[in-house]
Amino acid sequence: MKAAVEAISPVNLQAEWERVEVLAHCLLLSRSGQQPRDDVLKRLEKLQLQVDRLRQSKNSPWAKLPINGLTPLGMDVLACIAASEAQPKTGWLYQELQPANPQPFVTVALLQQLLALDYSELHHARQLTATGGEFRRLDLIEADQDSSFTPLRPGKKTLALLMDLPQIEEVPPGAYPVRQRASWDDLVLPPDRERVLREYLMWLRHRETVVDHWGGHAVGGPVALFSGSSGTGKTFAATVIANEMGWPLYRVDLARLVSKYIGETEKNIGKLFDAAHGREMVLQFDEVDALMSKRGEIKEARDRYANMEVSYLLARIEDHQGPCILTTNLRNQIDKAFSRRFQIVAEFPRPDRTARALLWQRMIPPHAPRADDLDIDFLAQAVNLTGGNIRNAGLHAAYLAAEDAKPISLAHAAIAVYRELAKDRPQLNKNDLGPLANYLPEAIYSSEAVQNG
Ligand SMILES: Nc1ncnc2c1ncn2[C@@H]1O[C@H](COP(=O)(O)OP(=O)(O)OP(=O)(O)O)[C@@H](O)[C@H]1O
Numbered sequence: 001m002k003a004a005v006e007a008i009s010p011v012n013l014q015a016e017w018e019r020v021e022v023l024a025h026c027l028l029l030s031r032s033g034q035q036p037r038d039d040v041l042k043r044l045e046k047l048q049l050q051v052d053r054l055r056q057s058k059n060s061p062w063a064k065l066p067i068n069g070l071t072p073l074g075m076d077v078l079a080c081i082a083a084s085e086a087q088p089k090t091g092w093l094y095q096e097l098q099p100a101n102p103q104p105f106v107t108v109a110l111l112q113q114l115l116a117l118d119y120s121e122l123h124h125a126r127q128l129t130a131t132g133g134e135f136r137r138l139d140l141i142e143a144d145q146d147s148s149f150t151p152l153r154p155g156k157k158t159l160a161l162l163m164d165l166p167q168i169e170e171v172p173p174g175a176y177p178v179r180q181r182a183s184w185d186d187l188v189l190p191p192d193r194e195r196v197l198r199e200y201l202m203w204l205r206h207r208e209t210v211v212d213h214w215g216g217h218a219v220g221g222p223v224a225l226f227s228g229s230s231g232t233g234k235t236f237a238a239t240v241i242a243n244e245m246g247w248p249l250y251r252v253d254l255a256r257l258v259s260k261y262i263g264e265t266e267k268n269i270g271k272l273f274d275a276a277h278g279r280e281m282v283l284q285f286d287e288v289d290a291l292m293s294k295r296g297e298i299k300e301a302r303d304r305y306a307n308m309e310v311s312y313l314l315a316r317i318e319d320h321q322g323p324c325i326l327t328t329n330l331r332n333q334i335d336k337a338f339s340r341r342f343q344i345v346a347e348f349p350r351p352d353r354t355a356r357a358l359l360w361q362r363m364i365p366p367h368a369p370r371a372d373d374l375d376i377d378f379l380a381q382a383v384n385l386t387g388g389n390i391r392n393a394g395l396h397a398a399y400l401a402a403e404d405a406k407p408i409s410l411a412h413a414a415i416a417v418y419r420e421l422a423k424d425r426p427q428l429n430k431n432d433l434g435p436l437a438n439y440l441p442e443a444i445y446s447s448e449a450v451q452n453g
């Protein structure tokens with residue numbers, strides 16, 4: 001949570017907006033052949049100094065823009081574009097300054113005069129603002145055409161970041177938000193595995209120290225590989241990490257990125273990472289074994305993503321400056337050559353008996369009445385379930401009890417476990433429940449047997 005608090009900057013760009021206003025005011029005067037008063041010029045000088053300082057500060061909203069190496073001219077241009085929204089009275093000045101086509105937005109033509117651009121600066125401003133230019137590509141600004149007299153409007157993202165407004169959560173294309181309550185206290189893992197996850201968090205928290213202050217090599221990512229059977233808590237752990245940072249977690253659906261049209265898949269991958277660029281979020285990619293398998297193995301999975309531009313995707317994951325968590329149920333299938341791409345590899349074991357008891361304890365709703373025979377240790381020992389299984393079974397048992405209007409008993413738990421196991425094993429034998437089978441009501445089992453037989 002600490003990082004989330006630090007991320008909110010107290011610095012605002014008031015000086016930027018005022019500077020643009022004064023510039024517009026001076027331009028209006030000079031159009032009518034007047035000189036600005038001395039105090040106005042002094043004010044402009046002072047604002048200029050404040051603006052320079054702001055732009056160098058790591059805490060200023062400028063630092064949050066998803067763009068690397070923004071030039072001073074680029075900042076001037078963006079400030080002029082955003083100014084009429086940030087400070088609406090500047091919009092009136094813009095209208096007065098464009099009498100033939102009054103509009104509260106700046107154009108390239110007006111920029112040229114406001115900022116007194118020379119020819120090469122004008123060219124740079126055009127490059128930034130034209131279709132395909134950096135501002136347009138990153139949705140920092142909007143425009144309908146590319147002429148010098150087209151109004152340039154600030155994008156939602158720009159306004160939110162520069163004006164320090166709450167950002168509307170925009171889900172990156174191809175991804176789904178994963179939201180759940182999950183903290184270290186909820187996660188049941190052997191201490192050495194939890195430690196690996198905490199070390200991953202260190203990569204997120206101390207990047208500034210290691211890279212900016214200590215001159216550490218700035219690699220992309222960090223990229224983590226989480227491996228383990230289904231239901232062992234990989235997504236859950238990813239949520240814990242995201243929640244610790246106060247960032248949203250997005251699960252990327254690889255299938256949604258794949259297109260049968262040439263070049264489209266790369267475009268989709270590009271859109272995803274462009275949207276994620278510079279934003280605080282955790283990206284999770286599932287079933288990466290399909291992408292990183294040893295040649296020839298798990299052919300079926302490979303075929304599924306036959307059109308996936310695998311090397312392009314992996315390159316984008318590696319270059320992305322932000323956490324990517326890759327998961328797999330098939331660690332052994334992953335080619336060792338890929339290991340160097342991960343900053344952290346965490347293995348999620350199936351829970352042992354003690355862990356299962358803890359999980360049962362937590363997954364049975366806390367305020368549900370429990371029958372005397374509901375022995376958690378016995379449940380934990382009886383069947384070797386994963387955390388995911390136990391979550392489902394714990395809830396199912398609670399619903400059975402609610403329907404019976406009785407406390408949750410071992411019989412309810414036995415039915416719930418039976419249902420959970422039967423999901424993967426239609427031919428489930430009563431004995432698969434181990435000693436818990438003794439508590440399975442006859443009716444459940446015999447009706448099932450008839451169906452199966
Ligand atoms: N180690 C664990 N600690 C705490 N809860 C767990 C753990 N493992 C599983 N759970 C519970 O089971 C649910 C399902 O687990 P999760 O979705 O994280 O599994 P997964 O490893 O991502 O599986 P899959 O490979 O199928 O995506 C979690 O939401 C959580 O409630």
Ligand SMILES: [Mg+2]
Binds near residue numbers: 234235286
């Ligand atoms: Mg998962």
